Amino acid sequence: METLAFRMVLAPGQRDDHTLDALPQLPIKRKWWDFMADIMQTGEGNVPVQPPLVPLFHLP
Secondary structure, eight states, X not given: OOOOOOOOOOOTTOOOOOXXXXXXXXXXXXXXXXXXXXXXXXXXXGOBOOOOOOOOOOOO
C-alpha cells in the first residue's frame, strides 16, 4: 500500500487580506442566499439564521 503525504505551503506574494467576515458582502454570496431562502431559516435580507453553537468539549 502506498502512503501519500500532503503539505500546504503559502506561496510568496499571496494576499492575506481575505476574511470570512467579507463574504456576506460578495454579490455571489447574496445571490446564493436569495436562491436558498425558501429552504432555510432566514432573517432580514435572506441572511441565514445562525443559532449559537453549544460547546461539546474543552481541551485545556
